[in-house]
Amino acid sequence: MVSTVACQGSVRDAAAFLAVWKMTADAEPSAATLALITACRQQDRASAEQALTQPAVDACFQEPVEGQSALMLAAEGGDTALVQSLLEKGAPWNATDRRGNCAGDYAARAGHEDTFEAIIEAGCRAELLLAALERKSASLSAEPPEGYLRQQLHYDNGGDGGERLMDAESCAVMMSWEGALMQAHAATVCSQGGDILNVGFGLGLVDDAIQSRQPRSHTIIEAHPDVHARMLAKGWADKPGVIIVFGRWQDVLPQLGQFDGIFFDTYSEYYEDLRQFHLALPKLLRPDGIYSFFNGLAATNATFHTVCCRVVAGELARMGISTQFIPLPIDASGNDTWKDVTNKYWQLDTYLLPVCQWDSEEQEQDVQNDDEERAATG
Ligand SMILES: C[S@@+](CC[C@H](N)C(=O)[O-])C[C@H]1O[C@@H](n2cnc3c(N)ncnc32)[C@H](O)[C@@H]1O
Secondary structure (H helix, E strand, C coil), rough: CCCHHHCCCCCCHHHHHHHHHCCCCCCCCCCCHHHHHHHCHHHHHHHHHHHHHCCCCCCEEEEEHHHHHHHHHHHCCCHHHHHHHHHHCCCCCCCCCCCCCCCHHHHHHHCCCCHHHHHHHHHHHHHHHHHHHHHHHHHHCCCCCCCHHHHCCCCEEEECCCCEEECCCEEEEHHEEEEEHHHHHHHHCCCCCEEEEEEEECHHHHHHHHEEEEEEEEEEECHHHHHHHHHCCCCCCCCCCCEEEEEHHHHHHHHHCCCCEEECCCCEEEEHHHHHHHHHHHHHHHEEEEECCCCCCCCCCHHHHHHHHHHHHHHHHHHHHHEEEEEEEECCCCCCCCCCCCCCCCCEEEEEEEEEEEEEEHHHHHHHHHHHHHHHCC
């Protein structure tokens, strides 16, 4: 489900990130590598920099007991200059120790904001580069991950009594603890009224919230036959203004018009799918429209999540879309919540709700350019 990159995993299930970088515990460390680890642990920058000049030094090494790397130790000590040197020497920003903590987590926990920022920036650079490389190879064999759509799904109640939508492998597709988030997403995308699009029905939580706001029209795209059958059984086809479009968004978008509010929340898709959806926004989202998406990007680790939020906001910014993240406290840590669930896809205590809009400066610039073009062409 996951490549070596934080943002490249499934958007809703990023648990496997913690196994991203294979620990090198079985490799015999050189004397220079051991000297590097010791120097970083003792916050001795001079000795660490000296060790880094040795040809035999391995900046990726993780000691076998705790799984700590030189980068984690330097981050814990808040030595930003040493952290930069280690990153330049190829220390992986997203290696995790045996408890699942990466260097950014070490810096954040110790309160070293500058060091944390340096690691986040390195993470963003690495993610963007690797995403570009992956896109290049993926374009040669672009096959949609359609396995999920052929699985039998079922609706049930979880350990906490809340309704869930589960796939055939006991992975949760959608859980009722997200209800408050879906309310907030609906309030965001419906804030201008008008025509609303939701991609992915699941439990229908966001659609219930959208309906309660009585938009002019309410289009729902859903690709799974079991979820579609449930929508029909629950009378969604007869609700006011509702238009159900059965199919994958990848296939049905061309038949749709424009919207004032758009929410995107699918399952078993990858970061690249979210990116592809974003590339469709210029045709879908009206000039004053509001777009939001379920922000479950790498939501099992706070550092990875921060990098993903930066990467996605940066990519949207390059399209002329500004993103504001609204922090919402969320507690999904109850043991009963995840009982019998294979994919514990949320492990953070704050949800960053994305509010995305066309950049007004860019729009003004476009209008100005159009005026100039008209004037030039007479
Ligand atoms: C996480 S659930 C959505 C939950 C929803 N936001 C709610 O409030 O209940 C994801 C939904 O997206 C659907 N889905 C997955 N891939 C899709 C695709 N490519 N196109 C349209 N729907 C898709 C799934 O079948 C599932 O119903």
